[in-house]
Amino acid sequence: MDPITIVGLIGSVVSIGDVVAKSIRKLSELRSRYHNAPFQITTLVGQLYIIQAAVGQLMQWKSSAFLNESRYLELASQIEASLDSFCPLILALEQYLDKFDAVSDSDSLHMQDRLEFMWNEKDIDVYLNMVDRQVNALNLFLQAIQWQVSPTLLDFKARDCTSSIVGLGDNGTSIFSDNTNALSVQFDFDAVVVASRVYQNAHRSHLKRAIRANRPDGSFSKEKTPLQTRDQVVLGPIKEESGESTHSEPSYSRVPLRSRLSHAVRSGGGFHPGSWLDATPWRSRRKSIPQQHDPPVGQKRDDKILILGPSQSGKTTVFKLIQYFIDGEPTEEERAAWAETILTYVAKGTLEYPDTNNLDIETLSNASQSDFQDVAAAISLWEDSDLLERYHWSFPTQPANIRQLALKMQRLARQGQHHYTPTTQDILQVFVKTTGIHETTMYYNSRSFRICDVGGTRAERKKWIHAFPDASAIIFTADATSYSKVLSEDEDTLGVTEELSLFEHIANDRRFADTRLLLVLTRIDQLDNVLVRNPVTPFPNFTSSNLPNSPGYKEDYLFELEMHFLNRLPDWREPSEFPIVRSDLIHDGLYMVENILKTLLEDTTS
Ligand SMILES: Nc1nc2c(ncn2[C@@H]2O[C@H](COP(=O)(O)OP(=O)(O)OP(=O)(O)O)[C@@H](O)[C@H]2O)c(=O)[nH]1
Ligand SMILES: [Mg+2]
Secondary structure, three states: OOHHHHHHHHHHHHHHHHHHHHHHHHHHHHHHHOOOOOHHHHHHHHHHHHHHHHHHHHHHHHOHHHHOOHHHHHHHHHHHHHHHHHHHHHHHHHHHHHOOHHHHHOOOOOHHHHHHHHHOHHHHHHHHHHHHHHHHHHHHHHHHHHHHHHHHHHHHHHHOOOOOOOOOOOOOOOOOOOOHHHHHOOOOOHHHHHHOHHHHHHHHHHHHHHHHHHOOOOOOOOOOOOOOOHHHHOOOOOOOOOHHHOOOOOOOOOOOOOOOOOOOEOOOOOOOOOHHHHOOOHHHHOOOOOOOOOOOOOOOOOEEEEEEOOOOOOHHHHHHHHHHHHHOOOOHHHHHHHHHHHHHHHHHHHHOOOOOOOOOHHHHHOOOHHHHHHHHHHOHHHHOOOHHHHOOOOOOOOHHHHHHHHHHHHHHHHOOOOOOOOOHHHHHHOOOOOOOEEEEEEEEOOEEEEEEEEOOOHHHHOOHHHHOOOOOEEEEEEEOOHHHOEOOOOOOOEHHHHHHHHHHHHHOOHHHOOOEEEEEEEOHHHHHHHHHHOOOOOOOOOOOOOOOOOHHHHHHHHHHHHHHHHHOOOOOOOHHHOOEEEOOHHHHHHHHHHHHHHHHOHHHHO
8 A cells, every 4th residue: 555545544534533523422412311321322432432542543644654664554454444344334323323413402302202212222232233343343453553553653752752661672772761851750652662562572681681690690580680760770961840959049948057168168269178178087977868788798899989960061171180190190102192182172173163264174174293283373263362252152162272272282383393292281171072981990098999980961871870889979070160051962951050950960869878979160260251251140149249350259159159059969968078179170180189089088098
């Protein structure tokens, strides 16, 4: 059957739907007017409703996506045959009911009409039987179609994020919904999906794999299956929820007084050694919190530090800093390897500038060490200091850092250098998006510990679950200037909204009840510039008696920002045990990580 015939078929389904609806209306009217109406009428109405629902299902065939699938074409011809026998039946029923049209105009049935109606009760019986058979046939038929259709439907639903099911595909591929809110919602098609053969198969195979993985010898057992719950599967963006946890308006209900926070919130650029570093060991001061699983007696696990935060918040920069602090700054070979990456980064950033008319595209797209002088000349565009102003804040790279690197390269080229060797600061300034999880074991004060860097985009966060087990500390990085930016993966969401809700999700996660949490506010060096140019609109209650270009204004803003983070802490976390570090990672990061490591590993390294 060709697509045009199917469109015709859908047309006949629509008209059958109309006749069925009319018959239901007529029968219902008759039932309400004719007290003691034969039981068959009620049954007939019920059956017709089922047919109406079935016809509604068939309407899904309108979707053009089905028209190109051979298996639907085959089903379409079967449906047509089925409707061929159903049409005369439903039309005959309509005609039969037309006879009572006259009586339905009056308020109740007259005696003569009643007699006629009862006389015809047998006719109704016949119709009922026939409709009944038709309903059964249609039911079976629709079930068969659902089996075929559901994987495709599921695919659509998952892709447009309305599915509550994660990871099902006809060809064995997984589909994930980005909308994690949907994961806790039940949908009316869930039952159909769960009953479908493809779901059952996938479920059984996941079960088998999980059981097998749990057995050292790979065999099956009847022991408890370590299945993940649905909310463990994806850690995606967290939407603002209604009720207590809504933070569109700042609320300070859970925030202690400024004085109480004096040693939780550090002020000024960079890290201030002192009170919170010298504080009593973390664990001894912890409030009573939900139970966590300790390692078996006698077995001491390595500490594991997770670096979490949204994309471009500075996770990898912190990771690099820790590495350089412990292993020493990059070697000559490592610097040479970084040179190409940085050249390409700057050249690509220049090319992404919206006005590319005057650019030497050829040189910039093939930037390499060998033509360093040409590349440096081609990026002279960045000397234009107004350029940053005209850059849109959602720009996926870091215009300020690119500009600094570009200016530096031009200076080196003018000095006659033909090769570019980056400094540690240059390496820290480059952005290479992280994908996956990067775990490394490092040694500090004769102790080994593990450190994990992860990708921070929404898509990457789905993998975080694998890094969570055994985390002893979390460094959460947040860009202090993100109130003025939107996400590169979603231009409708402000950076600060995303980082606050992600932080809330992590801070409130019971899995981390025994895990230290530390916040690093990054890009403090860029904050002055950003504050002068962008009003702090996301925090409507923010006021300052200082002028936007003064240090007092920056201090007031940072205090406001930190309050928003503190507001997201659960009751079982003590704000005074939640260090906040303000940092310019590029220029004083090494000093900061030394203090962070001392603090996070304090009771194990001393
Ligand atoms: N000027 C300045 N730039 C910073 C600072 N912190 C981070 N950056 C820059 O911000 C960009 C992104 O930093 P990354 O550490 O790569 O970001 P990330 O969080 O690892 O991002 P993903 O890998 O996508 O999750 C880089 O270009 C860094 O140099 C800072 O304190 N000051
Ligand atoms: Mg990264």
